Amino acid sequence: MIFVDPSGDDSGPGTIERPFATLDRARAAASAGSVVNLRAGTYRLTGTFSLSAADSGVVYQAFGYGTEAQEEVVISGGRQINGWRQDDDGVCRASVPGLATRQLYVAGRRAPRAAIALDQGLVRTETGYVSADPAHRSWEGQVEFVYRGAYPWSEARCQASRISGDEQSTTITMAQPAFAWAAQLYRSVITWDDPNAGEQNGLDNPTSAENSPAFLTEGAFALADGVLHYLPRPGEELDDAVVAPVLETLLHARDVHDIAFRGITFADATWLRPGSPEGFLHYHGNGYHDGGPLHTIVFADGQGQVVVPGDASAMPGNVVFENSSRVVLEGCRFTRLGAVALEFRGAGDRNALRDSVIDDVSGGGLVIGEGARGHRIENNHIHHIGQDYSGSPAVLLSGTRDAVIAHNQVNDAPHAGIVVYEGHGTQVLNNLVHDTMQVLADGGGIYLSGSQGTSHADGALIRGNVVRDTITSYNFGLYTDYGAAWVTVQGNVVHRADSPVALEVSPPLEHVAFIGNFWDADPGEPPEGVTLADNTTLPADAFGDDPSVARIMTAAGRTPRG
Incomplete structure (x- = not known):
C-alpha cells in the first residue's frame, strides 16, 4: 500500500503515517500490483499527470473507497485567484499576468464569461464587420464572436483582433486565419424551409460577443490584458473561493494496461484553442475545421448543399487514455472541465467507465475513438455538458x-x-x-x-x-x-x-x-x-x-x- 496526502512529504516513505505529497512521487514508487491510496483533499497539479507502459498494473483510489468512510479526493488543474480589489463600479479585479483560461469557478459555481447578444446591425466585410453604432468602440479586451447556428447543428467562435472607429461607425477586424476559413466553411444553400433559398453564410449573423469588461453582469467574468474582472453577486465573498483552470490535460496515460482509478474527482481544466487566431470552427459533434480541404455535399431531393471539412480535427479530452487496455474508471467524477471530459484515444481493448458522473463540462462528456475494441460504458450519469461549445x-x-x-x-x-x-x-x-x-x-x-x-x-x-x-x-x-x-x-x-x-x-x-x-x-x-x-x-x-x-x-x- 502506498499513501498520498496533500499535506504529506515526498521525502517520506509513503506510509499511512508518513504519506507522500504528490501523485508523481506515488507513481515513481508504485509497481504492478500496487494500490495508491489518496487521502482527502485537493491535489493541485502544476503539470499533466502522465503515465506510460511502465506504470501499468496500479490502482489509484480514494482512501476508504467503497465504504461509508470514503474520503473526498480531487485532482485539480486549477489555480486559486487571490489579490482581489473591488473598485467603485462594484467590479472586483485581480492582476493575473500570464493567466490563460476560458473558465472561472466561484465557490464551485461556473461563472459565465461576460457576454451580450448581437442584435445590432453588423455588416460583414472580407476582414470582419462594420457597424454604425460607435458604442462598439468601448469593447476592450480579447473579444470573441459566437455564431450559434452557423449551420443548424454548429456553433463557431472567432476572435476579434482589432476594434477601431470614429463617432459615425466602428470597424471590427477579425482574427485570421479563422475568419477566412469560416467564410468558406459556412457557405450553404439549405432549402428545407424555403425552396427558393439562395446561398447563405453563417458568418453574416454572429449571435453574441464575449469576454469584454463592458459586457459584465452579476456573476460573470472577463479576462482582458492580464486583469481578471468579476462582478460579484449580492453578498458574495471571493477570498479563496475563485479558481481558474489552467491545465488543458489533467491526466494522459499512453500504452498502459490493467490500471484503475476509483472514487476520484477530476476537475478544473480548460482548452485554449478557441481563443487562438485559428478559432473554433465547429462542424459536427466534437469535430472542427482546422484549415484542411473542404468538400461540398449536395443533398438529395433538392434540399440544398453544405460545405464540410475533408479531415476534421477533434476537441481533445482533459483526461486521456491513449492506446491503453483494460483501464477501469469506477465511482469517479469529471467536473468543471473545459474540453471533452474523458477520451479513450487510439487502439485500446476492454476499457470501462462505470458508476461515475460527468457534469459541468464545456465540451463533450465522453469520446471513444478509432481503434477501440470492447469498451463498456455502464451505469453513469452524464449531464450538463456542452456548457461553452453547444454542438458537443x-x-x-x-x-x-x-x-x-x-x-x-x-x-x-x-x-x-x-x-x-x-x-x-x-x-x-x-x-x-x-x-x-x-x-x-x-x-x-x-x-x-x-x-x-x-x-x-x-x-x-x-x-x-x-x-x-x-x-x-x-x-x-x-x-x-x-x-x-x-x-x-x-x-x-x-x-x-x-x-x-x-x-x-x-x-x-x-x-x-x-x-x-x-x-x-x-x-x-x-x-x-x-x-x-x-x-x-x-x-x-x-x-x-x-x-x-x-x-x-x-x-x-x-x-x-x-
Missing part, C-alpha cells in the same frame, strides 16, 4: 468495435445525447436520455450515422432505451442519419420529440429495422432500405398506462450499485 454530445463513438453503452442516464445536453458514427457492433442498451437538443437543431437524443457493420448480426443494436423531451425544433428522438446501415432499433420508448425517428435522409438508410418500439407520433411510410414492424403509436398522455412501456421505462437508466 454527451457521448460520442467513432470507428469503434463492439462497444457497449448501457444503463446510463444522459440529460441536459445542448445538442445530441449519444452519438454513434461509423463503427461495428455497437450496442446502445437501456439508457435514459432526456432533455437533449436544448440549443442547436437537427440532431437527436440518440444519433447514428454511417455503416454499423456488415449484417444485422454484427451491426448496431439500439434496444430498451427511453428517449424523451428532445427540445429544439427540427429534431428526432432517435435519429438514424447520413447513410446509416445495418442498424436494429428494437423495443425503445421515444416520446416528446419533433419526430420519434428519421426515415428519409440523405444519403438514404440501408438495412435499418425499427421493431417493437413505442412512440407518440406516426413516423410515416418507410422508404426502401427501412423496415417498420410491430411498432406502436400511443397518445402522449397514455404512455404511463401501457404495461410494456412501463417495463421499458423501469429498466432504463442507472441501476443501484452493489
